[in-house]
Amino acid sequence: MLGIKGLSRGFETLKPGEVVLKTLRKIDGETILRKLGEAVRLDEESFPSLTSRSVFEMLVATVLSQNTSDRNTARTVRRLREKIGITPESISKAGLRELKTAIRSSGLYNVKARVLKKLARIVVENYGGNIEKILEKPVDEARRELMSLPGVGPKTADVILLFAGGKHAFPIDTHIFRVGRRLGLIGLRDSYDDARRKLMKAFPADSYLKAHLLLIEHGRRVCKARRPLCSNCVLLEYCSFGQDFLKREA
Numbered sequence: 001m002l003g004i005k006g007l008s009r010g011f012e013t014l015k016p017g018e019v020v021l022k023t024l025r026k027i028d029g030e031t032i033l034r035k036l037g038e039a040v041r042l043d044e045e046s047f048p049s050l051t052s053r054s055v056f057e058m059l060v061a062t063v064l065s066q067n068t069s070d071r072n073t074a075r076t077v078r079r080l081r082e083k084i085g086i087t088p089e090s091i092s093k094a095g096l097r098e099l100k101t102a103i104r105s106s107g108l109y110n111v112k113a114r115v116l117k118k119l120a121r122i123v124v125e126n127y128g129g130n131i132e133k134i135l136e137k138p139v140d141e142a143r144r145e146l147m148s149l150p151g152v153g154p155k156t157a158d159v160i161l162l163f164a165g166g167k168h169a170f171p172i173d174t175h176i177f178r179v180g181r182r183l184g185l186i187g188l189r190d191s192y193d194d195a196r197r198k199l200m201k202a203f204p205a206d207s208y209l210k211a212h213l214l215l216i217e218h219g220r221r222v223c224k225a226r227r228p229l230c231s232n233c234v235l236l237e238y239c240s241f242g243q244d245f246l247k248r249e250a
């Protein structure tokens with residue numbers, strides 16, 4: 001249980017176990033960027049998409065990232081690069097068993113190996129090995145085309161558009177969904193596309209990459225799924241979920 005001592009500004013204490021909230025302040029994208037920008041340290045290793053070397057590698061990393069942690073994905077990507085290489089040619093030529101062994105550490109390796117083989121073959125056959133061509137297209141067309149590839153859903157397409165294409169896209173993972181909902185930026189029943197549109201409206205277009213990374217890291221370190229560390233959160237004064245949570249816990 002969170003103690004009174006741990007409560008941060010925005011609260012005043014009455015007697016043990018009681019807290020009074022000050023007025024909830026309205027939040028906006030600029031404030032989130034400023035507050036989290038001051039509080040959150042971004043580490044490249046925690047974001048495989050930042051350290052990927054090509055669009056194809058990003059596609060491979062996102063397939064490998066399903067149902068495992070980002071750090072584990074980064075390890076598996078390194079191992080795959082060492083053992084087989086991460087190009088459409090190297091993966092399409094690799095034996096299925098060899099590929100499974102190389103990616104075993106990412107889990108679900110039987111399924112993932114098949115998806116990677118299929119993906120590599122399409123890139124070789126349909127794009128002459130150069131999937132980057134898609135990013136030359138207008139953003140909506142590029143998004144549709146990326147989503148037609150095996151293993152590529154809306155989030156992966158948005159990751160590629162944002163990280164590799166430098167386009168205006170806002171990928172939303174489970175951390176961003178949770179933080180966005182708690183802060184009231186996203187509705188509880190919003191679909192991926194609803195949430196994406198709302199966040200793209202809430203943040204300045206040239207800050208999408210920074211906002212995406214900050215929200216993820218905030219979700220990992222502070223706004224955790226089970227026990228958010230609201231008393232240490234720089235957004236507490238703007239967050240009714242956090243204030244209610246602390247009242248319940250007091």
Ligand code: SF4
Binds near residue numbers: 182230233
């Ligand atoms: S106050 Fe709590 S619920 Fe709100 S953003 Fe911060 S950690 Fe998340």
